[in-house]
Amino acid sequence: MKTITIRTQSHTYPVYIGYKTALKQFHYWIKSLPKTQNIIVITSPKINPLYKIGNFKKIIIADDEKNKNLKTAQKVIHQLICLKADRHTLLVAFGGGVIGDLTGFIASIYLRGIPFVSIPTTLLSQVDSSIGGKCGINFPQGKNLIGSFYHPKAVFCDPSFLRSLSERDFKSGLGEIIKYSILDRSLYKDLLQHKKEILERKPDILEKIIFKCLQIKKKYIECDEKDYSKRHALNLGHTVGHALETSTHYCHLTHGEAIAQGLYFASALSLKKKLCRQKTAKQIHALLRQYEFYPQKISSQVFSHITQDKKRMGTVIPWILIKDIGTVCQYPLPILSQENLERIKSWKAHKEIAGTLTLNDIRLNSD
Ligand SMILES: NC(=O)c1ccc[n+]([C@@H]2O[C@H](COP(=O)([O-])OP(=O)(O)OC[C@H]3O[C@@H](n4cnc5c(N)ncnc54)[C@H](O)[C@@H]3O)[C@@H](O)[C@H]2O)c1
Ligand SMILES: [Zn+2]
Structure with missing residues (x-):
C-alpha cells in the first residue's frame, strides 16, 4: 500500500492507496477511535448492497448529479439530527464524487463542522475529488456554486471497488485522468503505453495511475489551498x-x-x-x-x-x-x-x- 500525506496550511491528512489494502487500513484506523465514537456512513442505494464496510449507522441517498443540491443536504441533516449526531460524530463518505462532495459539505456546516473521512469508490473520486477539500454542491444557475473548503481526516482509495463500476462511470474517471496527463508528461506517456491494462482495470496499473494523479493534485493544492492562483491549473x-x-x-x-x-x-x-x-x-x-x-x-x-x-x-x-x-x-x-x-x-x-x-x-x- 502507498501513502501520500497532504499538507495544506490548515490541515494535514493521509491518503492510503492500495488494492484490497486501503479498506483494511480504514478498519484499522477506525479501531484507533474511542469505542463510544458515533460513526455514520453516508452512501448510495447502488453501493450499499455491493460492499459491506461494517456494522455502522447508515444514511442512504440517491447519488445522481442532479441530487447534489441543497434539498438533499437538508434531508441528510434531518437524518443526522434523528441519529443524534453530535460534534464528535464521524461521517464516512462511501461512494463517488457526488457522495464525497455532499458529505464533505454537510460535515463542514453541521454543528459548525464535524469530522469526516472518505472512502472513494469511483475512479474519478479516487484520482481527484477525494482530496483537496473542495466540497461543492450545485445550484440551478451553476455547478458547485455553493460550498466550502473542508478537508477529510483521512482518505482510503481502494481500487478493488472499481471492479463493479459501469463502463461509462469508469470512462468518466479517464476524462479527469487525461486532464492530469496534460499537466504531467510522465502520466501522458503512461496513458499512451498502458491503455490495454488501464481499460482492463488491472490493479497494478490502476494503483500507479491513482497515485500519480494524487501526487500531481497534491502539488497544486499544497501551494494554493484556497484556489486563488496556481491551483487554477486544475481547472x-x-x-x-x-x-x-x-x-x-x-x-x-x-x-x-x-x-x-x-x-x-x-x-x-x-x-x-x-x-x-x-x-x-x-x-x-x-x-x-x-x-x-x-x-x-x-x-x-x-x-x-x-x-x-x-x-x-x-x-x-x-x-x-x-x-x-x-x-x-x-x-x-x-x-x-x-x-x-x-x-x-x-x-x-x-x-x-x-x-x-x-x-x-x-x-x-x-x-
Ligand atoms: N471536490 C472536488 O474536488 C471534485 C473534483 C472532481 C469532481 N468532483 C465532483 O464529483 C462528481 C462526479 O463524481 P463521480 O464521477 O465519482 O460520479 P458519481 O458520484 O455520480 O458516481 C457515478 C455513478 O457510479 C456509481 N458508483 C459509485 N461507486 C460505484 C462502484 N464501486 N460500483 C458501481 N457503481 C458505483 C454511483 O452510484 C453513480 O451512479 C461531480 O459532482 C463532480 O463535480 C468534485
Ligand atoms: Zn473535475
Missing part, C-alpha cells in the same frame, strides 16, 4: 466542461465526459491563440480519441453558461490553456458577446485541429 477543461454539465441539467454527460469536451476546446483555443503547436493539439486530440472521447459540437447556449463560471473575474474568464504537454498557463479572455457566441456556433473543435476549418472561422472578443 483545465472545466470552463467548458462545467458549462456543458449545467446547460444539459447534468442529464446527458458524466463529469469526465464533459471535461473531455472541455479539453478538446481548450487545446483548440490554445492553438488559435498560438500558445501551442499544432502537434501538441493533435497529440491531445489523439489521446482523447484513443480513450474513445469524441468531440461534440458545442452550442452557443453552452457558452452563455460560462458567464456563471466561478473563476470569472468581473467580465473576464481566466481560461487555463495549454503551451505544451506538461505546461499550462492562465489566459484571461473577456466573456463572449452574443455576436461572437453566434459565430462560435459553427465551430467544431475536431475540424479545427485537423486543419479543415481555418482558425479565422472563430473570433473571440479579444481578436
Whole structure:
C-alpha cells in the first residue's frame, strides 16, 4: 500500500492507496477511535448492497448529479439530527464524487463542522475529488456554486471497488485522468503505453495511475489551498466542461465526459491563440480519441453558461490553456458577446485541429 500525506496550511491528512489494502487500513484506523465514537456512513442505494464496510449507522441517498443540491443536504441533516449526531460524530463518505462532495459539505456546516473521512469508490473520486477539500454542491444557475473548503481526516482509495463500476462511470474517471496527463508528461506517456491494462482495470496499473494523479493534485493544492492562483491549473477543461454539465441539467454527460469536451476546446483555443503547436493539439486530440472521447459540437447556449463560471473575474474568464504537454498557463479572455457566441456556433473543435476549418472561422472578443 502507498501513502501520500497532504499538507495544506490548515490541515494535514493521509491518503492510503492500495488494492484490497486501503479498506483494511480504514478498519484499522477506525479501531484507533474511542469505542463510544458515533460513526455514520453516508452512501448510495447502488453501493450499499455491493460492499459491506461494517456494522455502522447508515444514511442512504440517491447519488445522481442532479441530487447534489441543497434539498438533499437538508434531508441528510434531518437524518443526522434523528441519529443524534453530535460534534464528535464521524461521517464516512462511501461512494463517488457526488457522495464525497455532499458529505464533505454537510460535515463542514453541521454543528459548525464535524469530522469526516472518505472512502472513494469511483475512479474519478479516487484520482481527484477525494482530496483537496473542495466540497461543492450545485445550484440551478451553476455547478458547485455553493460550498466550502473542508478537508477529510483521512482518505482510503481502494481500487478493488472499481471492479463493479459501469463502463461509462469508469470512462468518466479517464476524462479527469487525461486532464492530469496534460499537466504531467510522465502520466501522458503512461496513458499512451498502458491503455490495454488501464481499460482492463488491472490493479497494478490502476494503483500507479491513482497515485500519480494524487501526487500531481497534491502539488497544486499544497501551494494554493484556497484556489486563488496556481491551483487554477486544475481547472483545465472545466470552463467548458462545467458549462456543458449545467446547460444539459447534468442529464446527458458524466463529469469526465464533459471535461473531455472541455479539453478538446481548450487545446483548440490554445492553438488559435498560438500558445501551442499544432502537434501538441493533435497529440491531445489523439489521446482523447484513443480513450474513445469524441468531440461534440458545442452550442452557443453552452457558452452563455460560462458567464456563471466561478473563476470569472468581473467580465473576464481566466481560461487555463495549454503551451505544451506538461505546461499550462492562465489566459484571461473577456466573456463572449452574443455576436461572437453566434459565430462560435459553427465551430467544431475536431475540424479545427485537423486543419479543415481555418482558425479565422472563430473570433473571440479579444481578436
Ligand atoms: N471536490 C472536488 O474536488 C471534485 C473534483 C472532481 C469532481 N468532483 C465532483 O464529483 C462528481 C462526479 O463524481 P463521480 O464521477 O465519482 O460520479 P458519481 O458520484 O455520480 O458516481 C457515478 C455513478 O457510479 C456509481 N458508483 C459509485 N461507486 C460505484 C462502484 N464501486 N460500483 C458501481 N457503481 C458505483 C454511483 O452510484 C453513480 O451512479 C461531480 O459532482 C463532480 O463535480 C468534485
Ligand atoms: Zn473535475
